[in-house]
Amino acid sequence: MPELRKTEYVGEVVWLGQTTRVNDLLLAEVVEKVDLTLDGILGEIHSGATRPACVRVRDLYAEGTEIANTRQLTILSEEDLVAIAADMRLDRVDPARMGGNVVLRGIPDFTHLPPSSRLQAESGATLVVDRLNLPCTIPARSIEAAHPGFGKAFKPAAAGRRGVTAWVERGGELRIGSRLRLFVPDQRAWHPEDVA
16 A cells, blocks of 8 residues: 555746845845756755755754754745735735745645645656745845835745645656646544544
C-alpha cells in the first residue's frame, strides 16, 4: 500500500524566481525555467544539501549548527498572494519580494498542505513540502521599499498564507506552465488527546 495518496489537485506554475545574491532587500530574479537538482536550484541562496540552523529550529539546535536543508525552495500560491494583496490594500504583492521560487495556481488552502506532501511535475521533478513558511520582516522591508507605508501590513496579511518551504526529492525541469500533481500522506491527523 503506498504511503502517499494521489489527489485530484494539480497546480500550474505561473511564476518562477531565484535569489542568487543577498543585499539589503530581498528580491528574486524572475526566470522562465529552473533546473532542479537534489541540492535545489544551483546558485540560489537556499540551495545545498545542508544549511546552518536558524531561529526557526532554535528549540532543537544552536543557531549555525549544520543540519539537512529542507528549505531549498519557497513555494507560494497565486490565490494566497491575491488575498495578501487585498488585505494590504495593494493591487498585487510581488513574489520576488517574498523570496519566492515557485508560484502555483489551483491548489486550495495551499499554505496548509500536510508536511511530506509531494508535488510532482510531468518532468518527474518532485518537491517535498517541509512545512508552512511563517511571515517575517525580511519580505516586509522589500515590500516597503516598493510600496512606502505598506511594509508593516505584510506580516499580519501573510499569516497562514506565505506558502511552504520544500526540498527536492527528484531533480528535473520546471517551466512556466508546468503542472504539478499533489500527493498527500495517507494517514490520519495526529490526535494524542484521543489515546488513553
